[in-house]
Amino acid sequence: MSFSGSEDDYQNGDETSSEEERDNFSDDDLGAVKRPRKTEVSGHLIMELEMANQLLVPYKESKVFELDDYHLVITLPLDFINKRFREWWGLSDPCLRIRLAFNLAKYRLGDMPEATASMPYTKRNIAMGAIETFIKDDLTKYWSVRSEDEQIGDDSFFAAFIDRLVARMKELGNYCVQCGIQHLGAHPLLSVCDHPLCYFQRDRLRQTFEYSMGPRLWADSAQLLNFLFFHANDYRRSLICKPDPLDDVNLKEEFRDYGEISAALRGYCTRCVFSTWANYEKFRDDPLTKKKADLLYWLSDRFPVICRLPPRFRVNAMSTIHQYVLPPVASEKESRFQANLEAVNGKKFYAFHGSPVENWYKILCEGLVVCSGTNLQLVGAAHGKGVYLGKEPQTSEGYARGHSTCSPRYYSTNDSAVECQNTEHYSRNKHIRQGTYCLALVEVANDPSKYRDHQWCYVVQDPDILQIRVLFIYVSGSAISKLPTDNFSANHPDMLKVQEAMNFFIQGDFHERLAAVYDSELDEKALEEENLPSHRLQC
Template identity: 30%
Template sequence: MTICTRELCVFSFYTLGVMSGATEEVATGAEVIDLLVAMCRAALLSSRKSLIFEPFPSVVDPYNPKTLAFSPKRKRYDRLQKALDSVLLIRKMAQGPYSEIKKQMDKIDPLAYPLLQWILASNRSHIVKLPLNRQLKFMHTPHQFLLISSTPSKEACFQTAKKLYGSTFAFHGSHIENWHSILRNGLINASYTKLQLHGAAYGKGIYLSPISSISFGYSGKNAHLDLPGQPRFLESRNLNCIALCEVITSKDLQKHGNIWVCPVPDHVCTRFLFVYENGQVGNVHINTQEAVIHREILQVIASKLY
């Protein structure tokens, strides 16, 4: 699951108008748009941006369609931040026709709207806000999303393994600055790589936990986002999030108390994402292995949200 950054592809998309309706056609709602923009912003503000702001945008210059205004070959972080700030100033994306929104952005910065299109079109995850009657109440946040970040081939491999070994649920915590890449590249095994942020005390693999408090500890709950303007959703400048994943319960899954390590990336699939504002967290005592919790998760999944 990768984003094609070949210039021929980017120019073809621009010329054919493939991305022109990305904003209008996005079916996930304003809160998801806000979340994608906030995650992009967090990655861009990170001191680790040269590593984690991946993929870097490929955006055609609206004034010169034969050149790229933003390119992975020439990473202009300052100019990108200026354009993203302009996107953040126009936070009323759920009101009025999108043609008017584009006009507002164009007046501030001609690269703002093309960047917004890229943020939406480059997202390779299926992310949808859960309606209130389908939310997991024990997570104590209204910002709950269905999150399917696996490719169809990975999901097929996962379902095959599930039939053989079964599965369960566990949390995965990661700083909000990492989610720009996760939503486009999926969860990866970052142990012993330059992308590793925390230690790998229990070996190489994707780290998970059935206990919410442990994953909250990895979510960077004190990360600050100084967002210009007044956002319509996710109004806090302090956001953190954790994912609820389904994991294959084969012998490969290593359990060290409440810290689990899965060395097989295809054996972990995201199912939900929970976002918290103002540094607050939900119930830190959630245990996905408790029967009542496990049952509620299965009920939401079975409600044909996929």
């Protein structure tokens, strides 16, 4: 927007006189400019007008507006946003600056101000773009309908504007950063919706995808979720395949029944699809492989954040190199767990949970739930209703192995290592070939009123005091070393490794943590300390 003048005009002898400038204001405006004014709105917004070119408005004692002849600058502290969210969204500054530029003489004529959002120490990123888009859309919607009786700098419009902005920023991840449509469910990380124009057309989103996941990490996670989803499609599919692609509006056009989903899962290695973003695009653009690429992308968007642990973070006593951490990423369930943990002053302990491999797709997507007395129950409930946790891994191992339908059929129909010509993929896929079972290390908020302690297990009535932290995967012929849960007490080396892994992912920018999880120097050193061959680093 062009302005009728600037500060330099006055310094260089602009002929505009103060009398001529006064003609640009109404009598009410001039009265507001000349007289100091202090008003309160809803008990929390205070406006102090001290001079013609400056307006100070403490907003909830910490938010400041500054008004000169041509700009309204809003400085909005971001302490109302969860610190982890700010790190994940790349908002490193403590404050957001919003500049609204307009001609005061035309204030009442309805000319909408030009709006920009910025942070002095934050580079332009997707979060800033989403915030600025919301600001412009909000002004477009409400500017023309504001009261005609408002004076220049009247507080009511901007107070409501800030309230709407704060409400949106608290849940910024719940909206597509491209088109602004609201996602289904809570999305702590910034993402785009399923519309092709949103997640395929913008180069910056492609770069973010590849930067945040990394080729090796993302390919490995994709292979795991594909494996777990495959086994959720067994004879109990209607119960345990949740979320179900057949229920998604955007996938119904591609998949009419389970047969088409099954066909899309077969034929080639999932790691090849997600080795890089460019490779994924090739599969997506090929009519013969598009369905599998779309299905894998859909699955990845609904799984929790999960990362395979490199050697330096592994719990060696668990006798498997296939360990995956689920870091405490902000989500609705994580928030409920943290609230329960805070209620008991941070007191917690760890236990194990075992379940047939076909159940883990649903468990990881929705969390542990009480199945006793429902059609999801597979075994008896000797100690009553609740989620059963073993005090030792051997206890949970029996539940994981004894009722599983997992078999070598996975590799006869899906992700065939024989068909994959990549030797590294072949090596990293082979641990699943003989059949697999899974155990989880579960963090428990120590609230005795919500669980019962028995000789060999805990029975938890409230699943909100539970969060899965590590997933251990075993081939069917392997054995677990005897490991009591005392090894996971607060100061035990095994527990410290688990805590170190989780802390690694929540400190600093989350995308950078994912990209930097594999450190060849540190991981090689960890392997040397374990006296393991270095080729096992390829995991």
